[in-house]
Amino acid sequence: xxxxxxxPLVAAAIRTGEHHRECVDLLAGLRLAGRxxxxxxxxxxxxxxxxxxxxDSRVEAAFLLSMADGTFEPADLTAADLRRAxxxxxxxxxxxxxxxxxxxxxxxxxxxxDEIATLDxxxxxxxxxxxxxxxxxxx
Numbered sequence: 001x002x003x004x005x006x007x008p009l010v011a012a013a014i015r016t017g018e019h020h021r022e023c024v025d026l027l028a029g030l031r032l033a034g035r036x037x038x039x040x041x042x043x044x045x046x047x048x049x050x051x052x053x054x055x056d057s058r059v060e061a062a063f064l065l066s067m068a069d070g071t072f073e074p075a076d077l078t079a080a081d082l083r084r085a086x087x088x089x090x091x092x093x094x095x096x097x098x099x100x101x102x103x104x105x106x107x108x109x110x111x112x113x114d115e116i117a118t119l120d121x122x123x124x125x126x127x128x129x130x131x132x133x134x135x136x137x138x139x
Contacts, residue, residue: 001036002138003075003108006046006100007119009039013051013059019119019139026117026139031071037117038075039067040107042100081106088127097123105129 004027011023030037039047044067052060066072085102092102101123108116114132117139118124124135 001038001111001113002030002115002117003038003040003104003113004043004072005104005116005118005120005124006043006050008117008139009043009047009063009072010050010054011119013047013063014054017054022139023117023119030117037072038107038113039072040075040100040103041077042103044074046100075107077103077107078110081110084109092123092127095123095126097127101127105135108135 007019008023008026011017011019012027014020017023027037047063048060051063067074081103084106085099088102088105089097089099091097101120104116104118105124105127108114109130112131114129115136115138116124118137119139121137124137127135129135
C-alpha cells in the first residue's frame with residue numbers, strides 16, 4: 001500500500017509536464033505489482049483543480065473515472081486525521097506545510113504507511129511522521 005500526493009497524479013495526467021514519463025512509469029509499475037494506491041480526498045480535490053487548469057475537462061474526467069474504477073483507491077480522512085493535520089500545520093508553520101500535505105502525512109501515520117508517491121521533496125523530507133524516522137519518497 002502506498003499513499004499518493006498530488007504531484008505524481010498531475011504529472012501523469014499532463015503529457016507535457018517535466019515528470020510525466022517517470023510518474024506514468026511509477027503508477028503503472030505499482031498497479032502491475034498489485035499495490036493499492038491510496039489517494040486522500042484533499043489530493044483528489046487538488047488534482048481535479050490542477051488537471052482542469054493545465055489540461056482540460058477531459059483530463060479531469062479521466063482522473064475522476066480512474067478513482068471510480070479502482071485504479072486509485074480513495075483514502076478515508078477521519079476527525080483524528082484532521083486533528084493531526086492541524087498539529088502538523090502548526091508544528092511546521094515556518095515551512096509552511098499546508099492542508100493537503102498535512103493530511104497525507106496524517107493518513108499515512110494511522111496504518112503506518114511509510115511510502116509516499118510525491119514530487120514534493122521539500123515538505124516530505126522535512127516532516128518527521130510519528131510512525132517512522134523518515135518517509136520513503138517515490139519516484
